[in-house]
Amino acid sequence: xxxxxxxxxxxxxxxxxxxxxxxxxxxxxxxxxxxxxxxxxxxxxxxxxxxxxxxxxxxxxxxxxxxxxxxxxxxxxxxxxxxxxxxxxxxxxxxxxxxxxxxxxxxxxxxxxxxxxxxxxxxxxxxxxxxxxxxxxxxxxxxxxxxxxxxxxxxxxxxxxxxxxxxxxxxxxxxxxxxxxxxxxxxxxxxxxxxxxxxxxxxxxxxxxxxxxxxxxxxxxxxxxxxxxxxxxxxxxxxxxxxxxxxxxxxxxxxxxxxxxxxxxxxxxxxxxxxxxx
Amino acid sequence: xxxxxxxxxxxxxxxxxxxxxxxxxxxxxxxxxxxxxxxxxxxxxxxxxxxxxxxxxxxxxxxxxxxxxxxxxxxxxxxxxxxxxxxxxxxxxxxxxxxxxxxxxxxxxxxxxxxxxxxxxxxxxxxxxxxxxxxxxxxxxxxxxxxxxxxxxxxxxxxxxxxxxxxxxxxxxxxxxxxxxxxxxxxxxxxxxxxxxxxxxxxxxxxxxxxxxxxxxxxxxxxxxxxxxxxxxxxxxxxxxxxxxxxxxxxxxxxxxxxxxxxxxxxxxxxxxxxxxxxxxxxxxxxxxxxxxxxxxxxxxxxxxxxxxxxxxxxxxxxxxxxxxxxxxxxxxxxxxxxxxxxxxxxxxxxxxxxxxxxxxxxxxxxxxxxxxxxxxxxxxx
Ligand SMILES: Cc1ncc(C[n+]2csc(CCOP(=O)(O)OP(=O)(O)O)c2C)c(N)n1
Ligand code: SF4
Numbered sequence: 001x002x003x004x005x006x007x008x009x010x011x012x013x014x015x016x017x018x019x020x021x022x023x024x025x026x027x028x029x030x031x032x033x034x035x036x037x038x039x040x041x042x043x044x045x046x047x048x049x050x051x052x053x054x055x056x057x058x059x060x061x062x063x064x065x066x067x068x069x070x071x072x073x074x075x076x077x078x079x080x081x082x083x084x085x086x087x088x089x090x091x092x093x094x095x096x097x098x099x100x101x102x103x104x105x106x107x108x109x110x111x112x113x114x115x116x117x118x119x120x121x122x123x124x125x126x127x128x129x130x131x132x133x134x135x136x137x138x139x140x141x142x143x144x145x146x147x148x149x150x151x152x153x154x155x156x157x158x159x160x161x162x163x164x165x166x167x168x169x170x171x172x173x174x175x176x177x178x179x180x181x182x183x184x185x186x187x188x189x190x191x192x193x194x195x196x197x198x199x200x201x202x203x204x205x206x207x208x209x210x211x212x213x214x215x216x217x218x219x220x221x222x223x224x225x226x227x228x229x230x231x232x233x234x235x236x237x238x239x240x241x242x243x244x245x246x247x248x249x250x251x252x253x254x255x256x257x258x259x260x261x262x263x264x265x266x267x268x269x270x271x272x273x274x275x276x277x278x
Numbered sequence: 279x280x281x282x283x284x285x286x287x288x289x290x291x292x293x294x295x296x297x298x299x300x301x302x303x304x305x306x307x308x309x310x311x312x313x314x315x316x317x318x319x320x321x322x323x324x325x326x327x328x329x330x331x332x333x334x335x336x337x338x339x340x341x342x343x344x345x346x347x348x349x350x351x352x353x354x355x356x357x358x359x360x361x362x363x364x365x366x367x368x369x370x371x372x373x374x375x376x377x378x379x380x381x382x383x384x385x386x387x388x389x390x391x392x393x394x395x396x397x398x399x400x401x402x403x404x405x406x407x408x409x410x411x412x413x414x415x416x417x418x419x420x421x422x423x424x425x426x427x428x429x430x431x432x433x434x435x436x437x438x439x440x441x442x443x444x445x446x447x448x449x450x451x452x453x454x455x456x457x458x459x460x461x462x463x464x465x466x467x468x469x470x471x472x473x474x475x476x477x478x479x480x481x482x483x484x485x486x487x488x489x490x491x492x493x494x495x496x497x498x499x500x501x502x503x504x505x506x507x508x509x510x511x512x513x514x515x516x517x518x519x520x521x522x523x524x525x526x527x528x529x530x531x532x533x534x535x536x537x538x539x540x541x542x543x544x545x546x547x548x549x550x551x552x553x554x555x556x557x558x559x560x561x562x563x564x565x566x567x568x569x570x571x572x573x574x575x576x577x578x579x580x581x582x583x584x585x586x587x588x589x590x591x592x593x594x595x596x597x598x599x600x601x602x603x604x605x606x607x608x609x610x611x612x613x614x615x616x617x618x619x620x621x622x623x624x625x626x627x628x629x630x631x632x633x634x635x636x637x638x639x640x641x642x643x644x645x646x647x648x649x650x651x652x653x654x655x656x657x658x659x660x
Contacts, residue, residue: 006499020501074494076361084509090501092494094364096391097383100357103349107318107361107369110345112495114317115366115486121495139357142350 001029001071019046023090029071035215038065048085053247055237055254056081056128056155058208063126063153063235064089066215068222073122074112076105078136080128081162081239082155099135101125102143105150113149120226123150129170130160133189137169144198147229151221154191154232157239158257165242177242192262195232201269202231205262207254213261223276224269231269279341284315285479287445291438291541294475301472303465306433307372307398307458308333309474310440311343314396315481317367318345320355325410326462327374327400334370352377356384356397363393366486366493368444371395374462375402375409378416382423388455389424389527392491394447394484395455398440401612402462403640411641412462414561417589418617424527426456426534427590428542429560433472435587436460442541444481450488452534454527459589461612464562464643531591538588545593548600550575550582555656556604558597558622560586563610563644570649579657586618594625601626606633606656610649614639 006024008016019042026042033041044064050057060082067073070091077086079098086093096104105125112121125132132140132154140152159177160166167180169189176183195203202224204217214235221231236258240247265273285294290313301309307330311319319338321331338346349355352373359369373381378399388395401416403409421427428443430436436458443456460466486493509516538545549571557567564585574581584600586593601607601622609619609632619634626632633656636648 001496005497072496074365074496092492092496092498092500094361094494096357096360097387100353100384103354103357104361104364106354107320107358107363107367108365108494109361110318110358111362111365111367114344115495138350139354142354146347 003030027090033065034219035062035066035211044070044090045085046088046090048088050081050085051241051247053240053250054081055208055239055250056157056161057085058250059155059235059237060085060126062208062211062214063218064091066218067122067124068219069120069122072120073124073222074108076101076108076123076125078127078131079162080131082126082128084162099131100139101127101131101136102139102148102152106143106146106148109148109150122222122226124222125150125152127154128161129154129156129158130168133169133191141194141198144195144200144230144232147199149225149229151225151231151233153218153221154234155237156234157237158188159239159242161239161242191232192234196264198230200230200232201228201266203262203264204232205234205236205258207236207258207261209251209255210261217263220265220273224272227272228268280478282478282480284482287481288541290475290479290481291441294479296473296475299472299474300469301433302467302469303433303436303460304330304400304467305333306437306472307440308337309472309477310437311370312337312477313475313480314370314441314444315368315483316343316370317484318362319343319370320347320349320358320362321371322349322352322355322373322377324374324377326402326466327372327377327398330372330398330400330466352381353384356381356388359395359397360384360388360391360393363395364391364494366484366495368484369395372398372400374400375404375413375416378420379404382419385420385423385425385455390523392453392489392527392530393455394444394453396440396443396447397455397457399457399459400462400466401459409640412464413613413639413641414459414461415613415615415639417459418613418615420457420459421590421617424454424524424531425590426454426531426588428456428458428587429589430458430460430465431561431564431585432465433468433470436465437472437474439542439587441481445541446534446537448484448488449534449537450490452530452537453490454530454534459561461562535591542587544596545586545588546596546600547585547587548582551600552603553582554580554604555606555608555653556582556584556600557608557610557649557653558584558586558618559610560589560618561612563612566644566646567610567649569646570653573646573650574653579653581653589621592621592625597622598626604631606631608633608649608652608656610635610644610652611637612639612644613637
């Protein structure tokens with residue numbers, strides 16, 4: 001982003017919305033802030049209408065605050081609960097259709113590389129487990145096979161939440177949800193293993209209670225995608241509404257479901273990160 | 279790659295010296311791509327389209343196009359094209375019949391996102407049963423997506439219309455996708471004389487800063503788009519936002535008319551408008567109708583021809599005007615649904631004078647004789 005683009009013309013200052021004025025004065029663009037700085041700057045997400053205790057809302061908040069260069073990052077989303085939040089995000093973000101996010105991101109990241117050869121523009125896909133693991137599975141895998149240079153972050157709430165709590169490929173075996181009335185018949189999709197097999201240079205899984213860890217993973221995944229190729233992070237974000245637990249229990253659930261973070265870094269990515277994190 | 283020179287598009291289209299080549303339609307459209315200064319092409323194989331994007335692939339290998347790859351299926355291709363266009367790139371792709379249907383969710387999305395994408399449709403039959411043969415049933419479905427739709431009659435049209443498509447699509451007051459359709463095989467695989475401007479003269483690059491919607495590159499101020507996402511609200515404002523945006527897409531299509539006139543001439547091409555019997559056709563049906571018309575005129579039948587070049591925006595005023603004087607109107611088509619007859623009948627006052635047909639489909643050719651017979655039949659009815 002060119003310096004000064006967000007600056008308000010003096011003639012319009014009094015009619016610009018309060019949150020935009022705050023964004024200009026106290027926003028994170030160009031400041032190299034991270035999760036540790038939360039609370040000291042104006043965040044890019046303004047109020048949102050997701051349910052109380054929504055794990056996914058917390059996940060997105062932490063992810064966005066961890067981006068290494070939000071002023072040059074474009075978010076590609078897809079249909080699902082996250083798409084209800086993204087209109088409140090003060091970053092360029094695309095909602096196209098349900099499941100085609102990796103194809104959109106492929107075209108977008110290639111176009112931006114052509115147009116800005118000297119200015120990294122990070123493309124980050126943030127989408128639900130149904131969007132990535134089921135309806136968009138083929139596009140996700142194919143983008144990884146091609147080693148497209150963008151990051152994919154799955155918000156894993158183990159089901160289709162936005163449409164009222166149906167079973168998805170990421171639901172654990174045996175759990176009864178809508179459309180699996182007698183319990184899911186096959187195991188949770190091994191997306192982390194599939195990402196490695198497909199050649200992703202950086203793969204991680206984490207729950208949002210480990211906020212700093214998650215923040216570091218997001219930074220790493222974006223930096224590796226910028227230079228090397230596809231990266232994947234799976235964030236466990238339980239859904240109190242459809243799994244019917246108390247909204248105050250979300251983090252407890254997340255910890256129980258993903259107690260041990262996973263991080264895989266290819267040798268090439270290891271080298272790159274060593275340099276970057278010096 | 280030859281040394282290339284950016285020239286004024288109107289000069290390239292209308293004034294540059296042209297040389298005669300003997301080309302099939304798939305080569306002709308690739309020649310348009312060569313001159314259109316395209317950034318990104320995404321391709322997926324399907325007959326009868328593949329050859330066009332093979333040639334475009336060779337153009338990429340030679341450096342004429344900046345990026346090119348084979349996508350994983352047509353829905354992915356059309357999605358990647360959308361992503362590239364949202365990122366400010368000029369794009370090209372092409373598909374046929376089943377590929378069109380596989381990708382269909384993207385076409386209204388292109389229009390709604392105001393992407394100036396140009397896509398060639400080399401029309402073919404759709405399943406079942408399996409067919410790879412010419413049939414343009416898909417155009418009838420494409421017409422309601424919000425895209426502009428051109429229908430080329432021959433390789434020359436295919437070349438010119440593809441270049442013109444970029445000029446119209448990228449106008450700031452239009453900014454809509456354009457489908458350039460041809461009848462598969464009859465155009466894609468038929469060799470004809472095509473007059474081409476010099477191969478080293480090309481269009482200026484796409485200027486994304488003229489887009490009426492922000493390019494997704496974080497180079498315009500990123501603001502929160504709305505306080506409450508419309509999809510969540512059941513209220514008048516949210517309905518009205520969607521409704522008025524759809525109307526705006528249609529209005530942009532109407533605004534395209536003046537640009538179409540400027541670059542393509544008229545949306546229709548008329549021979550003997552005062553005739554008693556009028557043939558109205560598009561694509562290769564117009565070519566066959568022309569032959570039939572000439573035969574019938576030799577036999578003294580008073581018959582004329584309207585070739586429709588642009589199906590969206592539909593040349594409504596022209597058709598209503600032209601439909602007034604003839605006693606009978608015959609609409610030959612290369613599909614079973616008769617989408618062109620439907621378009622015409624729904625617009626003119628006296629739809630009873632429209633004879634929908636003859637129609638051929640599933641790969642059949644349309645001998646001028648069957649149109650000729652229809653003309654004679656209608657001549658007797660008068
Ligand atoms: C082509 C298509 N099929 C189905 C839908 C309906 N749909 C909307 S959101 C959604 C569920 C999304 O689930 P997931 O990706 O897991 O995200 P979540 O809502 O759980 O965050 C579905 C099935 C759609 N919008 N488009
Ligand atoms: S339904 Fe679940 S995932 Fe969706 S907003 Fe509510 S809590 Fe979050």
